[in-house]
Amino acid sequence: MDKLLIDGGVPLYGTVSISGAKNAALPLLAATLLAPGEHVLHNVPDLRDTRTMLKLLEILGVQWERSGKTVRINADNLTGVEAPYDLVKTMRASVLVLGPLLARLGSARVSLPGGCAIGARPINYHLKGFEKLGVTTNLEQGYVEAIANGRMQGATVYFDVPSVTGTENVLMASVVAEGETVIENAAREPEVGNLVDMLVAMGANIEGKDTDRLVVQGVSELHATESKIIPDRIETGTYMIAVAATGGSVTITDCDPSHLLALTEKLLLCGVNIEETEDSITVSCPEIDGRSLCRLRSIDITTLPYPGFPTDLQAQFMALMVQGDGTSIIHETIFENRFMHVAELKRLGADIAIEGSRAIIRGIGRDTLCGAPVMATDLRASASLVIAGLSALGRTEVSRIYHLERGYEEMAEKLRALGARVEIVRE
Ligand code: EPU
Numbered sequence: 175m176d177k178l179l180i181d182g183g184v185p186l187y188g189t190v191s192i193s194g195a196k197n198a199a200l201p202l203l204a205a206t207l208l209a210p211g212e213h214v215l216h217n218v219p220d221l222r223d224t225r226t227m228l229k230l231l232e233i234l235g236v237q238w239e240r241s242g243k244t245v246r247i248n249a250d251n252l253t254g255v256e257a258p259y260d261l262v263k264t265m266r267a268s269v270l271v272l273g274p275l276l277a278r279l280g281s282a283r284v285s286l287p288g289g290c291a292i293g294a295r296p297i298n299y300h301l302k303g304f305e306k307l308g309v310t311t312n313l314e315q316g317y318v319e320a321i322a323n324g325r326m327q328g329a330t331v332y333f334d335v336p337s338v339t340g341t342e343n344v345l346m347a348s349v350v351a352e353g354e355t356v357i358e359n360a361a362r363e364p365e366v367g368n369l370v371d372m373l374v375a376m377g378a379n380i381e382g383k384d385t386d387r388l389v390v391q392g393v394s395e396l397h398a399t400e401s402k403i404i405p406d407r408i409e410t411g412t413y414m415i416a417v418a419a420t421g422g423s424v425t426i427t428d429c430d431p432s433h434l435l436a437l438t439e440k441l442l443l444c445g446v447n448i449e450e451t452e453d454s455i456t457v458s459c460p461e462i463d464g465r466s467l468c469r470l471r472s473i474d475i476t477t478l479p480y481p482g483f484p485t486d487l488q489a490q491f492m493a494l495m496v497q498g499d500g501t502s503i504i505h506e507t508i509f510e511n512r513f514m515h516v517a518e519l520k521r522l523g524a525d526i527a528i529e530g531s532r533a534i535i536r537g538i539g540r541d542t543l544c545g546a547p548v549m550a551t552d553l554r555a556s557a558s559l560v561i562a563g564l565s566a567l568g569r570t571e572v573s574r575i576y577h578l579e580r581g582y583e584e585m586a587e588k589l590r591a592l593g594a595r596v597e598i599v600r601e
Contacts, residue, residue: 178572178586180563181595182545185422185459188592192410192429193219193583194243194403198365200267201342202372202401203227206247207234207274208346209376211398213247218403222580226265230257234271249398252279259285259316265580269297270339272320273346276309280322286313291552293509303331303344307351328353328392336361336386336479342369348390349378357388363480364404364433372401405453407433408486409582412557414438414457415490416589418446418470419497419565421540423458424592431455436483437491443473444494472498472537476505489515489558496524497565498537505532515555518548522566545570550577557582564594 194217203224206213218224218240228238228245235253239246255275262268262285275282287297301311301318307326312319328351331344341361346369348355360366362384370383376399379391410429417424418441431438431450438448441457449456472495477485485508495502496519506512513533516526522543525536545568550556556578563570572578575598578585589596 175573175601176575177599177601178560178575178578179597179599180545180560180570180572182564182566182568182570183541184420184564184593184595186417186420186424186564186589186592186594187422189425189427190413190588190592191427192405195219195365195368195406195408196221196223196581197338197408198368199224199403200227201270201339201346201365201369202403203231203245203247204270204274205346205369205372205376206236206249206398207231207252207271208277208349209396209398210250211248213249213398214400215245215247216400216402217243218245219406219583221583222576223265223267226261227267230261230268230271233258233261234275255279255282257284262287266295267339269300270343272300272304272318273343276304276320276322276326276347277350282320284318286316286318291514292512295509297340299333299335299337299340300343303340304347306331307344307347307355309347326351328355328390330356330358332358333360338363338366341366341388345369345373345380345388345390349373349380349392349396350394351392353392355390355392357390358386360386360388361479362386364407364430368404372399375399375401405429408484408554410434410455411437411484411487412490412561412582414441414455415487415494416561416564417457418444418459419494419561421459422593423456425454425456427454429453429455436481437487440473440475440483440491444471444498445469470494470498470537470540472500472502472535474503474505477508479508485509485512486554488512489554490561492516492526492533492535493519493558493561495535495537496526496562497540497543498535499539500537502535502537503532504535507531514551515558518551518555518559519562521546521548522562522570524562541567544568547571547573550574553577553581560585564589
């Protein structure tokens with residue numbers, strides 16, 4: 175199994191460029207199923223998950239080619255409606271083809287994703303939304319079979335909880351439904367906004383971008399278009415936290431600081447310096463002789479839907495709080511099992527107790543973590559272990575880094591360019 179070796183305790187210095195957002199690329203790639211013609215997507219990150227989505231599109235009859243960060247997709251002849259178990263089990267976001275397939279072909283068959291490392295993660299909101307539009311759904315041998323009985327009909331769809339992929343899936347189905355669809359309590363994540371922009375460029379009529387109420391007037395057809403994936407705010411946040419944890423000074427470029435207000439606010443409270451331009455963030459912690467002069471104040475966070483503190487940065491923030499000067503409480507409200515990194519962080523010396531959906535972290539101060547072998551359990555947990563390893567003294571070996579490769583483009587190379595001593599060992 176491939177591993178990442180980290181010789182920690184080195185502050186990070188330099189510039190790092192942010193890739194396109196995984197969680198925007200996935201729905202935008204799925205949206206190309208909605209119309210024939212040549213779609214052009216720019217700034218598509220080359221990740222395990224985007225490759226899986228392209229493989230799925232290929233199974234459905236799509237042809238594509240990548241040139242650098244640009245992917246050209248031709249969805250003229252769709253030949254299938256099924257997302258097989260083998261792909262869905264490696265990437266839950268495969269369910270994002272349900273909406274576009276219903277819109278374009280009137281039916282879809284998608285393996286029901288099981289539970290995953292971070293929680294049960296059902297798709298009942300997606301299915302309830304489709305049913306409101308007149309779709310019949312059945313569960314057959316582990317597959318969701320969805321059939322639009324004629325043209326879908328606009329309706330009001332209310333989400334109990336703002337679901338990101340649920341909003342995206344129902345939105346992609348509703349753009350060609352007859353009449354008006356209103357999605358109430360829609361997710362407001364910037365990735366949903368990126369999808370709205372693409373759908374509007376394809377000819378859809380959508381109002382309410384970036385709000386919790388999306389109003390769609392159905393159109394009879396859409397056309398291919400050219401779109402750009404927004405910068406990855408979670409990758410950006412991960413590097414921000416890494417610098418706060420190791421000390422040093424790093425300018426993060428090609429990012430959108432306006433998508434990271436919750437994290438920026440918290441890092442400032444911790445005592446980290448942050449300067450921003452329109453598309454860059456400089457994070458710095460003054461240090462002398464490799465010892466950070468920044469005291470790291472312990473603070474509390476609660477994960478919430480956007481614009482609240484993202485659950486996708488909770489594990490990384492915990493790796494920082496482990497080195498705080500007091501007690502921090504991290505409350506995870508989105509996923510019920512997103513503390514898998516805790517046991518691994520403890521292997522490096524962290525003092526953390528879990529009480530239900532809260533983790534209580536007693537900070538042990540800077541320069542006190544010690545490297546150890548640890549195992550990655552999911553994508554963001556892996557990033558947390560990398561941050562802890564970068565700040566720990568001695569060697570940390572992170573195994574199962576395929577998790578990391580699902581969502582971070584060239585992480586080892588980017589970290590090395592900042593002075594980190596990291597190496598991937600392929601086995
Ligand atoms: N939920 C349901 N039923 C549903 C859908 C969601 O009960 O039908 C619950 C979930 O279990 C969770 C909450 O609603 O408690 C919110 O989940 P959401 O549907 O928003 O999550 P998602 O769309 O499956 C996306 C990201 C995740 C990110 C979450 C929350 C993509 C491809 N994935 O997942 O990203 O954690 O939103 O922001 O956009 C990651 O990148 O590491 C990752 C897990």
